[in-house]
Amino acid sequence: MRREPPQTLGDYSPLLFPAAMLTIFFVVPFGTMIAVSFFQRQQGGFYTTAFVFDNYQRFLSAFFGGVLGFSLMMAIAVAICCVVLALPFTYLLTRMARRVQIVWLVALLSILSLSEVIIGFAWSTLFSRTAGITNILVALGLMGEAKALTPSFAAVLTGMVYQAFPYTVLVLFPALVRLDPTLTEAARTLGASPLRAFFTVVVPALRNTIVATLIMVFIFALGSYLLPQLLGRPQHWTLSVLITDQAIYQSNMPFAAAMAVFLVLVTLGLVALTVIAGRKGEAA
Amino acid sequence: MTSVFRKFYFFLIALFLALPLIVVAGVSVNQKQTLAFPPEGFSTSWYGEIFLNTEWRNALFASVTLAVLSAALAVAIALPLAWFLWRRVAPWANIFQLLGVAPFTLPPVITALGLLTFWATAGFYGQPWTAVVSHGIFFVTLPLVTLSLGFTSIDRSLVEAAATMGADERTIFRTVVLPLILPYIVSGYAFAFVLSLNEYIVAYMTVGFTMETLPIKIFNALRYGYTPTMASVTVLFVSTAALIFGLVARFGDLPKLLGAMASDQK
Numbered sequence: 001m002r003r004e005p006p007q008t009l010g011d012y013s014p015l016l017f018p019a020a021m022l023t024i025f026f027v028v029p030f031g032t033m034i035a036v037s038f039f040q041r042q043q044g045g046f047y048t049t050a051f052v053f054d055n056y057q058r059f060l061s062a063f064f065g066g067v068l069g070f071s072l073m074m075a076i077a078v079a080i081c082c083v084v085l086a087l088p089f090t091y092l093l094t095r096m097a098r099r100v101q102i103v104w105l106v107a108l109l110s111i112l113s114l115s116e117v118i119i120g121f122a123w124s125t126l127f128s129r130t131a132g133i134t135n136i137l138v139a140l141g142l143m144g145e146a147k148a149l150t151p152s153f154a155a156v157l158t159g160m161v162y163q164a165f166p167y168t169v170l171v172l173f174p175a176l177v178r179l180d181p182t183l184t185e186a187a188r189t190l191g192a193s194p195l196r197a198f199f200t201v202v203v204p205a206l207r208n209t210i211v212a213t214l215i216m217v218f219i220f221a222l223g224s225y226l227l228p229q230l231l232g233r234p235q236h237w238t239l240s241v242l243i244t245d246q247a248i249y250q251s252n253m254p255f256a257a258a259m260a261v262f263l264v265l266v267t268l269g270l271v272a273l274t275v276i277a278g279r280k281g282e283a284a
Numbered sequence: 285m286t287s288v289f290r291k292f293y294f295f296l297i298a299l300f301l302a303l304p305l306i307v308v309a310g311v312s313v314n315q316k317q318t319l320a321f322p323p324e325g326f327s328t329s330w331y332g333e334i335f336l337n338t339e340w341r342n343a344l345f346a347s348v349t350l351a352v353l354s355a356a357l358a359v360a361i362a363l364p365l366a367w368f369l370w371r372r373v374a375p376w377a378n379i380f381q382l383l384g385v386a387p388f389t390l391p392p393v394i395t396a397l398g399l400l401t402f403w404a405t406a407g408f409y410g411q412p413w414t415a416v417v418s419h420g421i422f423f424v425t426l427p428l429v430t431l432s433l434g435f436t437s438i439d440r441s442l443v444e445a446a447a448t449m450g451a452d453e454r455t456i457f458r459t460v461v462l463p464l465i466l467p468y469i470v471s472g473y474a475f476a477f478v479l480s481l482n483e484y485i486v487a488y489m490t491v492g493f494t495m496e497t498l499p500i501k502i503f504n505a506l507r508y509g510y511t512p513t514m515a516s517v518t519v520l521f522v523s524t525a526a527l528i529f530g531l532v533a534r535f536g537d538l539p540k541l542l543g544a545m546a547s548d549q550k
Contacts, residue, residue, distance in 0.1 A: 003370070003371060003372060003373045004371075004372060004373060005372065005373045005374060006372050006374055011372065014364035014365075014367055014368045015364065015365065015368050015377060015380070016364075017360070017361065017364055018361045018362070018364055018365035018368075018380060018384070019365075019380050021361050021420075021421065022361065022380055022383045022384060022421070022424070023383075025399070025402070025417055025418070025420075025421045026383055026386070026387060026395075026398075026421050027383065028402060029395075029398035029399050029401060029402030030398045032398065032401045032402050032405055033394075033397055033398040033401045033402075036401050085297070088293070089293070089294070089297055092290055092293075092294070098539070101539060102533045102538055102539065105529075105533065105538050105539065105542060106526060106529045106530050106533050106538070107301065107526070108301075109525070109529045110522055110525040110526040110529055111301055111522075113478045113479050113481075113482050113525045113529075114482055114518075114521070114522065114525070115482035115483065115484050115498075115499040115502075115521070116484055116485075116499075117484050117499045117500075117502045117503045117506070118482070118499070118502065118517075118518045118521060118522075119304070120506075121308070121502060121506065121510070121514055121515075121518065122304030122305065122307065122308045122518060123304055124510075125304070125307055125308060125311060125510065125515075126303060126304050126307050132307075133303075162300070162301070162304070165300075165301070166301075170542060173539075173542055173543055174542070174543025177539065177543070219389070219390075219391065222391050223390075223391030223392050223393060225392070225393055225484075225485050226484065226485075226503065230506070240391060240392075240393040240485075243393050243397060244393060244396075244397075244485070244488075244489065247397055247400060247489065248489065248492075253400075253401060253404075256397060257397065257401060260393065260394050260397045260398075263391060263393070263394060264390060264394055267389075267390055267391060267394075271389060
């Protein structure tokens with residue numbers, strides 16, 4: 001049956017429920033948030049309708065600029081670590097037997113679905129003095145005595161890489177699975193070592209995929225909210241933490257909304273970049 | 285040589301991924317109420333605690349109820365939309381697909397804050413059902429993606445044959461389309477269910493003060509120190525997720541669902 005344009009009004013009826021739900025509970029809340037970002041805060045928790053730029057101005061202060069800078073830097077570090085770790089891994093995984101692939105995919109999905117709370121809890125246990133990895137190092141005689149590794153920047157980074165790694169693999173998976181195996185075979189026949197074939201054939205062929213993945217993991221990491229709180233110090237807090245803090249604990253909805261709108265703009269800019277990178281990939 | 289290198293590399297990745305879970309599993313069977321690792325003694329009482337302690341049991345019940353209902357809502361939104369996009373030529377309708385994917389693409393705090401402002405403005409802030417709607421919208425992406433994939437795999441000549449034989453739209457959907465699409469409905473539901481079970485920030489910002497889901501309960505409990513019950517909840521959650529995704533893989537084509545081409549690839 002070919003696809004046909006809707007002929008009668010009744011043909012549109014399947015669209016009614018999804019369109020209404022997405023409009024009322026996604027578009028309207030989004031619009032509300034943008035509107036609130038221009039509202040005036042009122043002492044005592046609520047806000048009054050207004051059209052002011054105060055919230056945005058406040059956001060452009062040195063403190064919040066610093067937080068934004070830190071959030072972006074953190075997300076970049078996570079994206080780079082993840083792609084460097086996951087690219088060869090995913091490539092090798094796609095060359096393995098289907099059965100092995102499925103076991104890994106199930107494991108990766110399970111970890112991906114783990115709540116940030118749980119990941120934070122697990123790593124803070126692992127980094128703790130009483131139940132942590134330093135105990136293993138002590139047992140192996142590599143360390144004098146057990147110590148706590150949190151809170152620290154390295155702990156936040158580890159937790160976030162852990163959280164984003166399965167996501168990275170799953171983003172890379174389709175592109176790598178579809179990669180023409182004859183490409184590397186040709187290189188191998190011509191005498192290239194597997195490692196050389198990987199870096200001179202696979203990586204350049206996937207340049208656009210890699211760029212797109214870096215951006216997607218970056219956005220994913222930008223959303224991290226609990227790990228900086230559970231594994232880091234207040235100076236390691238990201239924009240997501242501050243938004244929630246302002247919205248829930250400071251009851252400053254307009255300011256939280258302004259920060260969120262700003263975060264959307266940054267994200268959308270990056271999504272646009274991903275799309276452009278993807279288009280170029282298709283053209284190549 | 286390269287095979288040894290590859291095995292070592294895969295071992296390190298597996299270790300990295302498994303290490304937190306191993307430690308948590310160890311902690312969860314501790315005899316005393318401390319976070320000792322390696323565990324001191326062996327006891328499964330912390331698993332019993334999830335079901336015996338009223339607070340943990342309520343949180344578990346809240347999480348499961350939320351996940352069951354919100355995943356159903358996500359499928360109810362995604363199915364007619366994906367079907368319409370497959371059946372009809374209506375380019376402007378793609379905007380709804382874009383809207384369906386957006387909540388999952390943006391940092392979650394944004395969707396959460398949008399919904400918080402909305403529920404607060406509408407005067408429903410804190411009602412348990414708002415969490416169901418919020419999660420349903422937030423996770424609509426997952427069934428939408430699996431269902432769009434499912435529809436593209438339907439051979440249109442099958443549908444055409446049914447139409448030629450005189451079946452009307454409704455009958456075709458019930459007897460041809462639905463059975464073919466069912467595995468994709470189930471996996472879309474499963475993905476949304478597992479993610480809803482573990483979701484924190486949207487639930488917290490919409491009903492955090494009135495309803496405690498398990499992730500919220502764990503986070504709140506973290507403030508007063510660590511208990512082995514959290515570890516046992518973690519183990520329970522990972523096992524549930526692994527079981528559900530394992531079933532999806534067993535009865536469906538997981539690599540294909542995750543974007544690989546047809547199953548004759550390997």
